[in-house]
Amino acid sequence: MAQGTQSTAAAFALPAADGEREFAFSDADFRGLAQVAYEQAGISLADSKRNLVYSRLSRRLRALGLATFREYRDFLDQNIAERESFINAISTNLTKFFRESHHFDHLRSEVVGKFARANAGKSGRLRAWSAGCSSGEEPYTIAVVIKKEIRDLERHDIRILATDIDTEVLGRGSRGEYPANSVDDIPRNYQEYFRPADGAPDTLVVDRQARSLVAFKRLNLMEQWPFKGAFDAIFCRNVMIYFDGPTKTKLIERYTEKLKPGGFLYIGHSESLNGSTPGLSLVGRTIYRREA
Ligand SMILES: C[S@@+](CC[C@H](N)C(=O)[O-])C[C@H]1O[C@@H](n2cnc3c(N)ncnc32)[C@H](O)[C@@H]1O
Structure with missing residues (x-):
């Protein structure tokens, strides 16, 4: 799971245009995944989180050998067990001892x-x-x-x-x-x-x-x-x-x-x-x- 600092860096490192990306990632893909995050975990993903979602889930696509986010959404739909990995991937876990002491x-x-x-x-x-x-x-x-x-x-x-x-x-x-x-x-x-x-x-x-x-x-x-x-x-x-x-x-x-x-x-x-x-x-x- 990416810590907040890592994920921010990863998000900035991403090319913005779809054409340059490793995996095709459409507006519909982002909206579909944001809906699952909201339904499953109450997590609201604003449009500004698009690159973050892309970078965190790209690892899942690679691990699963999938070529597009459309395929990943279908996989997520059909495999309840994938929900756990999906939530693990999109949640932000930044923390430390004695935070806000x-x-x-x-x-x-x-x-x-x-x-x-x-x-x-x-x-x-x-x-x-x-x-x-x-x-x-x-x-x-x-x-x-x-x-x-x-x-x-x-x-x-x-x-x-x-x-x-x-x-x-x-x-x-x-x-x-x-x-x-x-x-x-x-x-x-x-x-x-x-x-x-x-x-x-x-x-x-x-x-x-x-x-x-x-x-x-x-x-x-x-x-x-x-x-x-x-x-x-x-x-x-x-x-x-x-x-x-x-x-x-x-x-x-x-x-x-x-x-x-x-x-x-x-x-x-x-x-x-x-x-x-x-x-x-x-x-x-x-x-x-x-x-x-
Ligand atoms: C940024 S961390 C906060 C950690 C710690 N409370 C702190 O302040 O340092 C947010 C945590 O909330 C968890 N979280 C997000 N949605 C959740 C949900 N629906 N149910 C339980 N935990 C959730 C995430 O997995 C993440 O570990």
């Missing part, structure tokens, strides 16, 4: 710290959800914040659900291994939870106990959510930018239902919940609290 300061003081104090000497239950977790940097950041703040972790029932529609990034997240230079994104006081792998100094491994808090699952946010129970914190950051207004509104309603009263919803810095958000109050920069 003030969210984690807030999580530490308002959720985890309060939980630790309220449950001192007894056992408590804490649930967080990273919805659109990509390759795992976001849920592992939540995990190390929890680990640092709660010294008697074994006493409690703490889980972080990490979901994404893209199976390729979920695989990377489950492995919990990252390039060594990812350490640059991690504040010094958290670096103890990320160590070079034995015999592979170019690989950074997430602390085993922190990893054990995170469960990765494939979940399409547009479908049913097959879990019960409410969350203390939901992170859905830099995901809703790919959705249109009505899809976003519906999703926010569903997140609100899934939050405990007093729980928090964190969204990306470039996102806003334009208009009314029944049941939620804005309590910080891109941080919402479910009203009691």
Whole structure:
């Protein structure tokens, strides 16, 4: 899966005119594929994403030995299994540890710290959800914040659900291994939870106990959510930018239902919940609290 930076570079490298392209790619092809992306994943692909779609899917055409996008659309129509590769190819997975770090300061003081104090000497239950977790940097950041703040972790029932529609990034997240230079994104006081792998100094491994808090699952946010129970914190950051207004509104309603009263919803810095958000109050920069 292309990370955002790679895909942008690839998009710029593309010849604009169809005649110069390796595969024939018509307006109808783009519109047809955009419709599948919307129907399957809620992802809205504006016209400006045409080159991006071309470059990301060209790899699929090569792998499948197809000569035109028309052929690829037919293949996608007739092979349900191809939908997974299609979604993996078109989703944008850019992420990093401690991205938009003030969210984690807030999580530490308002959720985890309060939980630790309220449950001192007894056992408590804490649930967080990273919805659109990509390759795992976001849920592992939540995990190390929890680990640092709660010294008697074994006493409690703490889980972080990490979901994404893209199976390729979920695989990377489950492995919990990252390039060594990812350490640059991690504040010094958290670096103890990320160590070079034995015999592979170019690989950074997430602390085993922190990893054990995170469960990765494939979940399409547009479908049913097959879990019960409410969350203390939901992170859905830099995901809703790919959705249109009505899809976003519906999703926010569903997140609100899934939050405990007093729980928090964190969204990306470039996102806003334009208009009314029944049941939620804005309590910080891109941080919402479910009203009691
Ligand atoms: C840019 S990443 C955001 C990662 C992380 N939340 C962050 O802010 O760093 C967006 C993620 O949303 C996922 N996504 C897009 N549409 C989705 C859907 N319908 N259901 C679940 N995940 C989706 C993509 O696969 C991608 O991994």
